[in-house]
Amino acid sequence: MSRILTDDLPFDLTVPVAIVGGGAAGLCAALAAKEAGTDPVVFERDALPQGSTALSAGLIPAAGTAAQRAAGIDDSEAAFAADIQVKAHGAADAVVLRAVTEGAGPAMDWLSDVHGLAFTVIADFSYPGHSARRMHGLASRSGAELVDRLRAAAETAGVDIVTGAHVTALIATPEGRVRGLVVSRPDGSEERIGCLALVLACNGYGGNRSLVAEHIPALKDALYFGHPGNQGDAVLWGQSLGAELRHMTGHQGHGSVAHPHGILVTWAVVMEGGFQVNVQGQRFWNEASGYSEAALAVLGQPGGIAFDVFDDRIARIARQFEDFRRAEAAGAVLQAESTDELARRLSIPRQVIRATLESVADLKRRRATDGFGRDWAGVPDLAPPYRAVKVTGALFHTQGGLAVDGAARVLRAGGVPLPNLFAAGGAAVGVSGPEASGYLSGNGLLTAVVLGRIAGGEAARLARAEP
Numbered sequence: 001m002s003r004i005l006t007d008d009l010p011f012d013l014t015v016p017v018a019i020v021g022g023g024a025a026g027l028c029a030a031l032a033a034k035e036a037g038t039d040p041v042v043f044e045r046d047a048l049p050q051g052s053t054a055l056s057a058g059l060i061p062a063a064g065t066a067a068q069r070a071a072g073i074d075d076s077e078a079a080f081a082a083d084i085q086v087k088a089h090g091a092a093d094a095v096v097l098r099a100v101t102e103g104a105g106p107a108m109d110w111l112s113d114v115h116g117l118a119f120t121v122i123a124d125f126s127y128p129g130h131s132a133r134r135m136h137g138l139a140s141r142s143g144a145e146l147v148d149r150l151r152a153a154a155e156t157a158g159v160d161i162v163t164g165a166h167v168t169a170l171i172a173t174p175e176g177r178v179r180g181l182v183v184s185r186p187d188g189s190e191e192r193i194g195c196l197a198l199v200l201a202c203n204g205y206g207g208n209r210s211l212v213a214e215h216i217p218a219l220k221d222a223l224y225f226g227h228p229g230n231q232g233d234a235v236l237w238g239q240s241l242g243a244e245l246r247h248m249t250g251h252q253g254h255g256s257v258a259h260p261h262g263i264l265v266t267w268a269v270v271m272e273g274g275f276q277v278n279v280q281g282q283r284f285w286n287e288a289s290g291y292s293e294a295a296l297a298v299l300g301q302p303g304g305i306a307f308d309v310f311d312d313r314i315a316r317i318a319r320q321f322e323d324f325r326r327a328e329a330a331g332a333v334l335q336a337e338s339t340d341e342l343a344r345r346l347s348i349p350r351q352v353i354r355a356t357l358e359s360v361a362d363l364k365r366r367r368a369t370d371g372f373g374r375d376w377a378g379v380p381d382l383a384p385p386y387r388a389v390k391v392t393g394a395l396f397h398t399q400g401g402l403a404v405d406g407a408a409r410v411l412r413a414g415g416v417p418l419p420n421l422f423a424a425g426g427a428a429v430g431v432s433g434p435e436a437s438g439y440l441s442g443n444g445l446l447t448a449v450v451l452g453r454i455a456g457g458e459a460a461r462l463a464r465a466e467p
């Protein structure tokens, strides 16, 4: 379906800036393009713009925001960039990294001050790898609220969002200048829309099994937890136009999806002092390294499942997340008044679960680091009643994509930008490098919101400069 046409047939309509995809990246691009003085049009294949953004926890990392200052949090762009680069093992694209870490604080303040999205910082626990508390979310801590509020802001600003508009082909010159796109409508009709600049905001290829098998073979049979409409169109079109693809093996996995309920259980249950055991009751890795690499760690256990074990205090913290409340309502979160009841409910021998709980308690008492490398210093002890959730690993979204520069312009191999093509969010290369373990919490929405804003503004400037 991801065709490039080179015909010169007439267009039904020409718009200055066309944006493919109505998730966080597309809607932020639209807001910025409108603000820069053009009339962008968003083309979204679904009846309602949601994307993976709506499935996410909606948490966006940023340094130096008004929300952080209000919470008394001291942070800096440099510390933020360093944290991302450490997690990415030094492989994060330096130009994109700089653009997004410098742009994140202003982007969050812009969404808040200009568009009324009242972000607050998650101040009661730390995400792995972040040296400051900098995850910003809306009241429900859900991506559904985030995308709804972005859509409402775009509508208020007068942005046209065309839904049920599946972009099935781009129309370009042989030199790689995009002239327009073909939109396929639910009734089978097609429209040809011309554009002066194009922003690809249609995420990555997580929903495309054959691309996942090609680039991330270890997760080819894993549950895909992102939006099914994300079929890799951006990378396929970009590749046909001569764009460079970068870090295609990079992705965000997650090792805490309630099974069989299919509901995300926040990693806070682990970071606040919980841990994971396999069906034999044994811990199997350093859970504090991150939730992205947890997917493979959990899938590597017998049956591809594990249990998150935590307690009532942690459940109270986790309850701020709508997903966690849904998991509780669905009966995914077990409660046990004692070690023996926990053993019974998990079908793990009593002496095994006791020994595991005792060894974790001992590590915490001694403020020691265990054999997996997890440092337990300052981590509160668990106390009955215990809580546990049966979980599995999943692919959340892909982090590799089109090479872009700091202005979100899509680059050919060798670094020369294509004439009028921009990419943001999951369509563009992220800042996680080529490995799952390179993903720092929030890297996904970071490039969606911040690169989206940059792409929209730059596309609008380009379109306005056209004769």
Ligand SMILES: Cc1cc2nc3c(=O)[nH]c(=O)nc-3n(C[C@H](O)[C@H](O)[C@H](O)COP(=O)(O)OP(=O)(O)OC[C@H]3O[C@@H](n4cnc5c(N)ncnc54)[C@H](O)[C@@H]3O)c2cc1C
Pocket: 020, 021, 022, 023, 024, 025, 026, 043, 044, 045, 046, 049, 050, 051, 052, 053, 054, 055, 056, 057, 058, 059, 060, 061, 143, 165, 166, 167, 168, 201, 202, 203, 204, 225, 226, 227, 229, 230, 231, 233, 264, 396, 397, 424, 425, 426, 427, 441, 442, 443, 444, 445, 446, 448
């Ligand atoms: C369960 C889950 C939890 C997550 N939690 C977080 C989190 O808390 N923080 C974080 O930073 N990241 C998180 N992520 C990752 C985050 O959701 C993504 O990185 C982010 O939403 C990407 O935004 P986007 O706008 O690029 O893509 P999307 O939100 O997926 O939007 C892309 C849109 O493009 C549309 N589209 C695709 N192809 C076409 C086409 N050909 N024509 C027209 N429309 C098209 C799709 O329908 C979709 O609406 C999570 C992901 C998942 C799955």
